[in-house]
Amino acid sequence: MQLVAVVHKRVARRALIRLTTCCVLLVLACCLPHPAQADPTTTSRAERHSPTPASRDELLEIQRKIQTLRGKIMSATVAVQVGRANGSGVIIDDEGHVLTAAHVAGQPGRMAIIYLSDGREARGVTLGMNQELDAGMIRISDPGAWPHAPLGSSATVREGEFCLATGHPGGYDVGRPPVLRWGRVLKNEPSALLTDCTLVGGDSGGPLFNLDGKVIGIHSRIGKNLTINVHVPIDPFRSSWDRLAQGEIWGLLDSEEKSESASADGASPRERRARQTVPPPPQGGGAWLGVVEDRTAQDVARVQSVAPGSPADLAGLQPGDIILSVDETAIGSFAELQSAIRRNRPGAIVTIHARRDQQVYELRARLKPR
Amino acid sequence: MSSPNRYYYALGMIALGAICGWGFDLYQRNQVDSNPLQFVRRPVSVQTRDDAELLGRLLDQIDNSWEVGKNHMLVRSAFRDVVADARKSTVRVLINGHQVAMGTIVDPDGYVLTKASEVVAKGDITCQLYSRGRKSARVVGVLPQHDLAMLKMQARNLQPVHWYTQAVPEVGSLLATPNLNYEPLAVGVVSLAPQEIANNGVLGIRVRNQDRGPMITDVVDESAADKAGIAEGDIVLRIDDRPINTSDELVSLINQRLPGEEVELFVRRQDEELSLVATLGRRADLDQENSNFQSFLGGELSFRRTGFQSVLQHDTFLLPEHCGGPLVDLEGRVVGINIARAERIASYALPASAIVPWIDGLKTGEYESLVVRQQRHSKTTRE
Numbered sequence: 001m002q003l004v005a006v007v008h009k010r011v012a013r014r015a016l017i018r019l020t021t022c023c024v025l026l027v028l029a030c031c032l033p034h035p036a037q038a039d040p041t042t043t044s045r046a047e048r049h050s051p052t053p054a055s056r057d058e059l060l061e062i063q064r065k066i067q068t069l070r071g072k073i074m075s076a077t078v079a080v081q082v083g084r085a086n087g088s089g090v091i092i093d094d095e096g097h098v099l100t101a102a103h104v105a106g107q108p109g110r111m112a113i114i115y116l117s118d119g120r121e122a123r124g125v126t127l128g129m130n131q132e133l134d135a136g137m138i139r140i141s142d143p144g145a146w147p148h149a150p151l152g153s154s155a156t157v158r159e160g161e162f163c164l165a166t167g168h169p170g171g172y173d174v175g176r177p178p179v180l181r182w183g184r185v186l187k188n189e190p191s192a193l194l195t196d197c198t199l200v201g202g203d204s205g206g207p208l209f210n211l212d213g214k215v216i217g218i219h220s221r222i223g224k225n226l227t228i229n230v231h232v233p234i235d236p237f238r239s240s241w242d243r244l245a246q247g248e249i250w251g252l253l254d255s256e257e258k259s260e261s262a263s264a265d266g267a268s269p270r271e272r273r274a275r276q277t278v279p280p281p282p283q284g285g286g287a288w289l290g291v292v293e294d295r296t297a298q299d300v301a302r303v304q305s306v307a308p309g310s311p312a313d314l315a316g317l318q319p320g321d322i323i324l325s326v327d328e329t330a331i332g333s334f335a336e337l338q339s340a341i342r343r344n345r346p347g348a349i350v351t352i353h354a355r356r357d358q359q360v361y362e363l364r365a366r367l368k369p370r
Numbered sequence: 371m372s373s374p375n376r377y378y379y380a381l382g383m384i385a386l387g388a389i390c391g392w393g394f395d396l397y398q399r400n401q402v403d404s405n406p407l408q409f410v411r412r413p414v415s416v417q418t419r420d421d422a423e424l425l426g427r428l429l430d431q432i433d434n435s436w437e438v439g440k441n442h443m444l445v446r447s448a449f450r451d452v453v454a455d456a457r458k459s460t461v462r463v464l465i466n467g468h469q470v471a472m473g474t475i476v477d478p479d480g481y482v483l484t485k486a487s488e489v490v491a492k493g494d495i496t497c498q499l500y501s502r503g504r505k506s507a508r509v510v511g512v513l514p515q516h517d518l519a520m521l522k523m524q525a526r527n528l529q530p531v532h533w534y535t536q537a538v539p540e541v542g543s544l545l546a547t548p549n550l551n552y553e554p555l556a557v558g559v560v561s562l563a564p565q566e567i568a569n570n571g572v573l574g575i576r577v578r579n580q581d582r583g584p585m586i587t588d589v590v591d592e593s594a595a596d597k598a599g600i601a602e603g604d605i606v607l608r609i610d611d612r613p614i615n616t617s618d619e620l621v622s623l624i625n626q627r628l629p630g631e632e633v634e635l636f637v638r639r640q641d642e643e644l645s646l647v648a649t650l651g652r653r654a655d656l657d658q659e660n661s662n663f664q665s666f667l668g669g670e671l672s673f674r675r676t677g678f679q680s681v682l683q684h685d686t687f688l689l690p691e692h693c694g695g696p697l698v699d700l701e702g703r704v705v706g707i708n709i710a711r712a713e714r715i716a717s718y719a720l721p722a723s724a725i726v727p728w729i730d731g732l733k734t735g736e737y738e739s740l741v742v743r744q745q746r747h748s749k750t751t752r753e
Binding site: 049050052053054055056058059060062063066067069070159160162169170176177179180181182183184185186196197198199200203222226227 | 439452542544561669687700713716
């Protein structure tokens with residue numbers, strides 16, 4: 001009996017010690033800063049999203065802004081005709097630079113006719129274009145003073161921000177002013193802005209304004225749903241202004257062009273080469289995503305490179321992206337990413353959340369066999 | 371209890387407290403932001419069964435899962451005060467239990483204006499009020515040029531709309547389309563000042579002037595002309611009772627007619643004269659051009675969406691069955707009636723000032739003879 005009691009006591013004591021250790025560790029864990037607090041790049045929802053209007057007074061304020069801007073944004077919006085292509089555009093300085101879509105401008109050095117909303121017609125010449133983003137530029141060659149709209153910045157555009165779209169849907173209709181549409185920014189990515197300002201053929205090249213009357217995007221393309229209206233963000237126009245103004249054409253999506261345009265991010269040639277050389281998919285069972293680990297990253301799964309044509313590439317993952325979750329499983333290291341991917345069968349579609357430039361993106365990748 | 375045990379007990383309690391604290395911290399965090407990864411999209415909150423029923427199809431079309439979209443429940447909630455009155459003057463118009471249009475109560479005694487081409491001669495009409503009660507209704511008058519029909523329900527003490535006819539809202543004014551619920555169905559902005567929308571009935575032919583009159587040189591497959599039996603080489607002599615001498619006369623006469631209308635063509639083919647009846651089509655059905663195709667991206671359009679003397683163009687996302695109800699500005703004033711879903715980018719509204727002069731005549735059945743014509747017309751178009 002006594003022996004049994006002693007054994008029990010010993011077992012109990014050992015259990016207690018274990019429990020205590022666990023508790024002490026937990027207390028320590030609580031004292032450590034929470035990852036979300038320590039990381040200044042993770043912003044709260046409220047900061048990232050523009051506030052939703054809550055009352056009629058706030059709506060009246062939005063309406064007042066629209067009414068105030070109306071005249072200015074209409075006068076800067078133009079119809080553009082290049083050969084048989086018909087589209088829209090926006091004059092952005094008194095030198096007569098017109099921003100439009102690359103697919104409206106077509107080729108550098110072509111003759112363009114610009115129709116202003118006051119009834120004037122002007123001749124112009126198409127300049128450079130980034131075909132990958134669908135960004136194009138025209139310069140009015142006729143002398144004159146041109147009404148223009150100021151450029152904004154697309155990087156600071158918040159999701160949920162109200163915006164205005166103007167353009168010439170269905171083509172230029174003599175006597176019809178530019179047609180106004182109102183909506184919100186649904187998504188802001190470096191290569192595209194998505195809004196619920198509905199667009200249609202003829203709007204291409206027209207401007208997207210914020211409620212300060214500044215140009216934040218250029219209409220590019222649409223999808224089946226009314227909420228899929230895609231605009232070229234304005235920042236790439238600013239950052240490649242010289243190339244556009246000098247009539248350069250790029251972004252043809254071949255690999256060499258791609259590596260060149262990637263140079264805008266300030267990476268050294270060596271770094272760029274490193275990104276380009278990606279090992280082939282490893283052999284063996286399970287599913288394959290096609291990303292290479294950035295070993296310099298600690299406690300995060302950061303992508304060093306993406307295999308061309310891999311599921312990761314097709315989904316839009318880029319070097320430098322930090323993968324936060326796969327199918328809602330949080331990812332804290334590259335090893336966790338690997339095991340989360342391998343759990344899936346080839347052909348499965350996984351939803352990946354990744355952070356890039358302080359923004360969180362949702363991507364979908366269809367995994368391939370290893 | 372021995373002293374080491376007391377020590378462990380105390381440590382255990384501290385740890386328990388810490389765990390509770392940690393849990394509470396997590397809970398609080400989740401209150402602020404339920405997902406630290408900030409999912410970009412979330413399903414919209416549909417509150418009532420009626421909401422789901424009414425909005426279901428619209429949500430399909432607009433993919434309204436965007437939590438930051440202009441038609442999200444939160445934004446529409448901000449319009450509650452705006453539509454507070456007008457929603458009580460709004461009805462859903464159902465045919466055999468399915469919604470085909472909205473309606474606008476114009477008289478306490480049960481008179482309702484709606485979109486004629488969706489309602490007249492389609493079946494048994496029922497109206498659902500904002501109180502959710504349903505009443506059967508009948509057509510008492512039709513005004514084809516505005517595509518308006520007057521319905522009469524057996525009802526009393528309804529709340530009619532208060533028309534705002536002094537001015538048409540300017541371009542850039544925000545608008546709401548009331549629903550039976552507290553929130554409007556959808557919101558938008560005035561895109562263009564009132565304009566005329568020409569009729570665009572088409573036959574699907576090419577013509578060339580010849581000495582003997584306009585000769586058909588080409589007939590588009592499956593077009594109205596093709597179905598009517600019009601052939602290349604036919605010379606057009608008359609349309610209905612109007613003699614035709616040139617191709618311009620022919621084209622302008624056809625363009626004044628509505629898609630779906632019947633025209634009788636008298637043509638000479640070799641030595642005989644033939645009478646052929648064609649039901650006009652619309653241009654969009656003929657053209658395979660990109661812009662027309664694009665216009666259909668994003669949802670169904672109203673069958674009757676042309677042939678209006680003056681309509682206000684706005685960008686509210688609507689479906690054909692959402693037309694016929696009132697449209698209000700931010701002051702809550704009824705500025706018109708939604709009369710057509712016209713394009714991906716456009717819905718049309720008849721301004722209040724174009725509606726009001728016709729109301730009394732429509733109520734007293736002054737245009738009743740037109741109902742018969744309309745019934746005959748819609749029967750033929752359905753065949």
